[in-house]
Amino acid sequence: ELKVEQNPLFLSMQEGKNYTIYCNYSTTSDRLYWYRQDPGKSLESLFVLLSNGAVKQEGRLMASLDTKARLSTLHITAAVHDLSATYFCAVDKRNAGGTSYGKLTFGQGTILTVHP
């Protein structure tokens, strides 16, 4: 059974600081997703990481994937209040033939609060 674990689960940051959210998963996969969820809202797609060593950046967020370590990171640079949200990583497990199911297993989510 595929398991996805995020840490930390709660992150309180000061504006201007840097921090990293970690996402570990238990079985082979080379397709990793990061989503953002604001209170009372649905999920917004942030990044799709498709191969070992993939790195993507958007604004103050940068995501990376190490498939050998089964680890993805979401790095936050110089945090601002607008980044306050819950962040989820999710893994899409391929079948034996290499086809992506499209079915996601989610981490627990990291509740990020950025304060002055």
Place this chain on the structure above:
Amino acid sequence: SAVISQKPSRDICQRGTSLTIQCQVDSQVTMMFWYRQQPGQSLTLIATANQGSEATYESGFVIDKFPISRPNLTFSTLTVSNMSPEDSSIYLCSVREGAGNTIYFGEGSWLTVV
């Protein structure tokens, strides 16, 4: 990117009743999924909605409780049957476009069972 509409967006339901949630996509998609997000929790996959055939359910979810239809490549419904307060959740429709890499989510349907 696919635009996904869900109805209802919110509802308050009586215990023991059933509610059907609709998911409409603005383009044909091969894969459609239904997820549940219980209060303060992460998302859990309920089932894959298969066009023209029975849905494929994940462990812990059964057709009698969560019947799903998918009559075509742009539409699906999820029914939550014989609801109890434990069914109070956000139900989200998700799609993957063709061989595309991104998986999109609808706005969600917030159900409260009283």
